Amino acid sequence: MTQGTQTPLRSSRPAGPLTGRLAVPGDKSISHRALMFGALAVGETAITGLLEGEDVLRTAAAMRLLGAEVTRLGPGEWRVAGRGVGGLTEPVDVLDMGNSGTAARLLCGLLAGHPIFAVMTGDASLRKRPMLRVTVPLAATGAEFWTREGGRLPLAVRGAVDPMPLDYTLPVASAQVKSACLLAGLCAPGVTRVVEREHTRDHTENMLRHFGAEVSVTDTDAGREIRVVGQPELVAAPVRVPGDPSSAAFPIAAALLVPGSRVVVEGVGLNPLRTGLLTTLREMGASLEIENARVEGGEPVGDIVASFSALRGVDVPPGRAPSMIDEYPVLAVLAAFATGTTRMRGLAELRVKESDRLAATAALLTANGVRCTIEGDDLIVEGGAVPGGGLVETHMDHRLAMSALVMGLASAAPVTVDDAGFIDTSFPGFAALLNRLAGGEAISPP
Ligand SMILES: O=C(O)C1=C[C@@H](OP(=O)(O)O)[C@@H](O)[C@H](O)C1
Ligand SMILES: C=C(OP(=O)(O)O)C(=O)O
Structure with missing residues (x-):
């Protein structure tokens, strides 16, 4: 791929405050x-x-x-x-x-x-x-x-x-x-039964119900048990897709990192099985408010207000991973700017994403002068001043590209990515949107 609208090679440079309101693309x-x-x-x-x-x-x-x-x-x-x-x-x-x-x-x-x-x-x-x-x-x-x-x-x-x-x-x-x-x-x-020991996003279960299937969800000692009655007649039902919390993570991170920023991301999905990043950021001292909380199309939705914050390192428990699995690369970038050490535990699943995200996130940080180590399935990041100046290999992975570009908005020197084309898999218009918030060409072709 790389036939998207984003320039393949891009870099981001230290930007002035990001301000304003935006909506991110659908979940x-x-x-x-x-x-x-x-x-x-x-x-x-x-x-x-x-x-x-x-x-x-x-x-x-x-x-x-x-x-x-x-x-x-x-x-x-x-x-x-x-x-x-x-x-x-x-x-x-x-x-x-x-x-x-x-x-x-x-x-x-x-x-x-x-x-x-x-x-x-x-x-x-x-x-x-x-x-x-x-x-x-x-x-x-x-x-x-x-x-x-x-x-x-x-x-x-x-x-x-x-x-x-x-x-x-x-x-x-x-x-x-x-x-x-x-x-x-x-x-x-008959009945199909699936048991999960850790709770993962439940959009399928919600949508099964929405289209008229018979579904039950029960918490048992063995884990969460989902049962669906087979061969239902599913009936067409309107779907209103909320803004993607995994995409919202990027403008939120940019606002937290660039001094003087205040950004409102409107209409973001706030399903509790997707909001582990917000929990973690609050623990790190982030200023995050939810406004206008509501339910739309069966999913909780709200506007997230993120303002520049001094962040501190935290220990992220392994049990939180499913609720923020796609947000670790950008969390690692945030951790690089925080005071102290952040340890993210239990990240084995990151190895089988669009890239080996555990290794590639560590390489992203190292290329930009941030000290980090991988111990077993944990990623440990030493926070502080971020030199930047690196060329990041994105390995066909949209989240690595966006995380690196967010880093460059706040690091001492610009950050370049080898391929921004894959951003279009999940966040078309990413660079234009962040540039609008920054009021200039913070992200540009190098
Ligand atoms: O069900 C989904 O829509 C997704 C589940 C997660 O993957 P895993 O099921 O592999 O954890 C996540 O990483 C992916 O972006 C979307
Ligand atoms: C892991 C992701 O997506 P998928 O598994 O659908 O490729 C992602 O979007 O971060």
Whole structure:
């Protein structure tokens, strides 16, 4: 990829205060799911606020190839005419999920429950990521998967003719694996049961209910148990996608780091399973207020007011990781400017994201003169003055690119990234938006 609108090579330089109000693009997790549920529902699903990032556009294209009618009416405004549960049709071409782990893994769940043959691939980053975590549990439906060496894409799948319900306890904290199992279970008769020891984002469960499925969630000694009754008739329902808290993290971080800043990010999703970063930042002494808290489309939403703050290092417990899993690179940047040491614990899952984010985040910091170490699955950052001046390798990873560019707004010398093109997977317009807040070209082609 790199066919996005962001200049591939970019740098950011120390900026004046960031001020003003902004809205970030729609939530990526909810956007993928809205398109998929729309495709499985009977009737026409109206979606507003859909993220039009590359990852979600891949899901839209895949749903079209599987027989759903997917139409863009205007910015963020989409319609999906669904095929009904079990009604997806065999794709006549390869499903290319680009850079998106969520699209690939959730789609494996959908395909497992349909009696069709499909081939899936992705870009060089996605082709390195583990797929056995979904194909192994999904094989219990009766679907057959063939993957490349080590469970990597491309893969081929022949979905089950008479899918069996699943009963699965997640070995890793992953909303993608949970969702893949629940989506496959929709096509099977009887009850599919998934147990997660750590609580992960619950957008799939919320959307199942919203479209009329019977779902129960119970906390047991073994963990959180989710049950969904298979073969429901899902009925089209409007989806209003909130702003993505994982994208909001970047302007919030910039405001906290650049002296004199005050930024209001409007309409951000505040699902408690996504707000671990806000909890951590408050512990670090960040000035963060929530205004206008409300519920929109079944998800809590609010406006986040972030003002420049003197931050101090903290110890981030491993149990918090699922609620802020995509925010560690930017948290590491914030920690670099804080007084004292920050230890982020239990980050094993970062190794299987768009890049090995644990190693790449440490390299980002080191390239800019920040001292940090990796001990087991923990990242330890020594905070203080940040020299900057580094060229950061982003490894096809949007979050690394945005984190590095935020660092350069507050470091002594500019920070350059080797490729900003992948930012379009989740945050189209990122550089223009931060430049508007900074009132100038804080982020520019080098
Ligand atoms: O379900 C989802 O929408 C997502 C789950 C998380 O991945 P894992 O399930 O691999 O933790 C997260 O990192 C990803 O950006 C989106
Ligand atoms: C990990 C991420 O996404 P995905 O797994 O969908 O590629 C992310 O957006 O940070």
